[in-house]
Amino acid sequence: xxxxxxxxxxxxxxxxxxxxxxxxxxxxxxxxxxxxxxxxxxxxxxxxxxxxxxxxxxxxxxxxxxxxxxxxxxxxxxxxxxxxxxxxxxxxxxxxxxxxxxxxx
Numbered sequence: 001x002x003x004x005x006x007x008x009x010x011x012x013x014x015x016x017x018x019x020x021x022x023x024x025x026x027x028x029x030x031x032x033x034x035x036x037x038x039x040x041x042x043x044x045x046x047x048x049x050x051x052x053x054x055x056x057x058x059x060x061x062x063x064x065x066x067x068x069x070x071x072x073x074x075x076x077x078x079x080x081x082x083x084x085x086x087x088x089x090x091x092x093x094x095x096x097x098x099x100x101x102x103x104x105x
């Protein structure tokens with residue numbers, strides 16, 4: 001079984017105001033499409049998807065529409081404590097966010 005996601009409309013020609021709509025189909029066996037959202041896009045053109053809520057294990061997905069490849073990355077430390085599952089715990093993911101490790105104690 002597969003599910004579609006539609007990241008939105010893309011401007012093909014700004015002056016002519018022509019738009020294209022892209023629909024990507026991902027296998028549900030690899031991505032729980034009902035529970036992920038598009039976070040953004042990497043500099044190399046991969047679409048980044050993340051779960052909306054905590055889960056065990058927690059994954060972030062990278063989809064390359066040109067190559068039609070999907071890579072999943074497990075993020076450790078999310079949802080390891082029971083209190084993360086006591087109620088609806090939302091997850092907010094960001095693309096290209098950098099933390100200065102000097103401030104982490």
